[in-house]
Amino acid sequence: MRSIGEMARDSGLGVSALRFYDRAGVLVPAWVDPESGYRWYEPEQLEEARLLAGLRRAGMPLADIRLVLAGWAGADADLVRGLLQAHLRRLEAGLSDARREFSTLRAPLDHRESPMTSSRPASVRLTVPAAELAAALDAVRFAAGGDPELPMLGGVLFDIEGDGLRVVATDRYRMAVAHTGTDGHDGPRVQVVVPTPLVDAMRALLGGAEPVRLGVDGDRVTLEAGDRETAGQSLGHDFPDYRRLVSLPAGRRALVDVAGFRKALETGPVRAGEVREQDGVPCDLSVLGIADGGTVTVRDDGDDDQNRVAVNREFLLQALAAGARDELIVEFGAPTAPLAIRRPDDEETFSILMPVRLED
Incomplete structure (x- = not known):
């Protein structure tokens, strides 16, 4: 049997995504250790997991994914083809609508353009x-x-x-x-x-x-x-x-020791192999929160708390290095607001990172 980590590595689904799809009854592990809660999967479930990952990347709604997997398991080819075609038509209609909207912007854009x-x-x-x-x-x-x-x-x-x-x-x-x-x-x-x-x-x-x-x-x-x-x-x-882009709403601030924070990022929980808006390239995500005492924590991605933000871990580590200080200020507000990395002694030198949505 495959562990959840092996399943995540080979399927393209993150560990947290596999947990979510288990809770949703979409891809249920073959066995769960009653003492540790650790999930194990049969070898044949890898095919379903890869199919699920592909449907997810294509933006198929969860309700349709559930039906596709049921039809796949039951060898109901007509059902699967019908669902795929229906989703493709929705995507094509959405693309057609986007093209019409963009075409209406060309004239005012040309008018506003300055050399x-x-x-x-x-x-x-x-x-x-x-x-x-x-x-x-x-x-x-x-x-x-x-x-x-x-x-x-x-x-x-x-x-x-x-x-x-x-x-x-x-x-x-x-x-x-x-x-x-x-x-x-x-x-x-x-x-x-x-x-x-x-x-x-x-x-x-x-x-x-x-x-x-x-x-x-x-x-x-x-x-x-x-x-x-x-x-x-x-x-x-x-x-x-x-x-205009760096005018951020006021958020919660915390002064962090860069060396300690870097170690926490490198060794703490990570949401691995996720694909979101960032050019469709898989990246490891760190989920951050600020505790009541003003301490930044690297959190378990399963913690369903709105006072958190997920960011590309590699980008965050690079921003810490570019900050070039032993201590830096980490500032963020809502989960959808950018994360800011600021120098305590130089407010004019800073970096901001766009958050990554956690949907499952």
Whole structure:
């Protein structure tokens, strides 16, 4: 017989999902240890579990999944085919509705579109402390996107305004913002999206103590550090208005010891192999809560408490590393609100992570 862990690994369903489908009477284990409550499955149940995982990924409602599995077990091919076709028709109708809605947005979108060059003067040059710029890039680089369908997210936004420079990166599921001071620019706001290969080349030059010189000349971005220089073309795309995206409702805050919190994440309960909104890529989820005393806990995913939030564990570990502090502030509100990681001594450098819905 297969343990629940082996079943999860081989079927594509998380352990918590298998528990849920047991409680729902959809995929009931062959035997449950009366003392430990541990679930065991017959080898032939693996086929049903894989079918269930596929139907789940296709978005089939639970009521229909129950009937499909019953028809599958009873070799009722007509029932299974009918249910699959009905769900496919619903998906196609939904896609058709979405296409109609999107088509109505094209005209106003074209009307609102503004050329990227409107925020780029002919030439801008300023100096930036090398160590501050290095720290800022380190704080945001992990959040840069890599989806070829969204090339505007495949870089880091350099937002120059007044005597400050903000660098911002996002891949939709996480966003990081950092700030550093500048000298030499007193003109209008300038925004340029620097592709990640050029960002990495810039970071490699930031090992010295002397300020570096940052230049923007149309679509060309240059960084000079002493007698060394790197330059390249910026991305010719608009970047999302990050200021709207980081305006979060007030949430509960807790100061965490990063080393201890990291250990709790790495050794604590995890919801493994889940597939949700994040590009359909399986990821391990950590479910977090804040205790009454202000302590962040890594919780058992079976705990049906609304004061919790589930996040991609790898993303959270990366955000903790990018925070570059022994202590960080973890802030979250409702299960559907983003989780924020902030520095106690620097409110302008932070990252936010989108939550992952826990439906079962």
